[in-house]
Amino acid sequence: IKHKRGKNSNTPPSPPGLPLIGNLHQLGRHTHRSLCSLSHRYGPLMLLHFGRVPVLIVSSAEVARDVLKTHDRVFASRPRSKIFEKLLYDRHDVASAPYGEYWRQMKSVCVLHLFSNKMVRSFREVREEEISLMMEKIRRSSSLPVNLSKILMSLTNDVICRVALGRKYGGETDFQELMERLSKLLGTFSIGSYVPWLSWVDWIHGLDGQLDKTANDLDENDFVDVLLAIQREKSVGFEIDRVSVKAIVLNVFVGGTETSYTLMEWAMTELLRHPKCMNRLQEEVRKICKGKSSVSEEDIQELKYLKAVIKETMRLHPPLPLMIPHDSTQDVRLGDYHIPAGTQVLMNAWAIGREAATWGPDAENFRPERHLDLSVDYQGQSFELIPFGAGRRICPAISFAVVLNEIVLANLLHRFDWRLPAESIENQTGIAESTGTSVHCKFPLYVIASSTT
């Protein structure tokens, strides 16, 4: 440390790098883990070089507060990247757009129009329908091992598809079924249309109900509808063009699917590794939803332990352990250090969630109870727990993601008892991580579900 600081005591400590590649060789397959180990030697604010690019690594809640709160505006941009430019419409989406007026407008469309509480509530039926299809799929497995990872992934995918585009694009033939229903209804004779005082006959035959449902199914107000309405009415004070619409929708898929299903998969993995926590959660859910066939969204508010389990899962397994890179737009001082404009920043949410100084000596253990009397939350106010980020660039879809996770987990535990197939206990209960930006379990989670009803 002394050696590296010698040249310029104003820059944060850096591990020694190699010519041309800088510190890239030190990153390993699980970058968040390698960076966490380095931070134990070099401190919670390190300066690395990825090739020639200076990259700050933040590994403590205290420094995270400095970056995402005190100097939020300076660090609110995103670095340029060929990948973002190629895949995300030349950075016209929300997540990779540089800080500025365009990003501000697009983010406000997300916050006010796409992920508002009202919008999240309006997709309740989509969640309920997809969950009940999933439960049926699991029930049909009749105590044989099921690939729960795959089931959770297709559930999330179907929910996001319906929310974003109004219909599913999976292997299921939902859309076909809807079209068949539509043509059948178009050919149905409605006596009430001809003889008004016989309208009750249509009602008795269920025609009215079917018409309502089909009209609704055809006209779910999805994200594309909302964006097109904004485009038409120019109601947000700026022009939103075709590219912006496509880029936002792409963000919803890229940002939404993998992260959400990863969280469910980790929660189930941790619960299977900790049967006491699984039992406690099942007792809570079954007590509050006694006599009901499924858990409803109203019930969720009372499920305190469920919320603690989800927080604890996000603390130990943030789906995006290094969040999305930030970039500074001005020179700034962080503590004693000078940080020039154009420095990239990686926030190690994974390391921050495991800091012993905050979480105590058992920081590495899965113990949801710790959250029962803590006020630490993941909404961007507590820098000890930042799975969704904080500050200007915070994830705009927190409630969208959390509601889906809560209701899925609650229903899985309400309806089924879970155990691992004997032959795969070792693989399944380890906490082996996949590689990649969003980190999920290395092995798909195979489990046996026995129905409690």
Ligand code: HEM
């Ligand atoms: C458990 C689920 C999720 C997690 C853990 C998560 C996490 C994150 C994180 C860490 C960031 C970056 C924050 C920063 O740079 O400071 C982010 C940004 C973002 N997320 Fe999420 N997210 C989740 C679900 C979703 C969903 C469901 C959607 C959309 C449907 C979504 C859309 C976005 C968008 C558009 C951004 C970019 C915001 C910006 O750059 O201003 N996320 N998310």
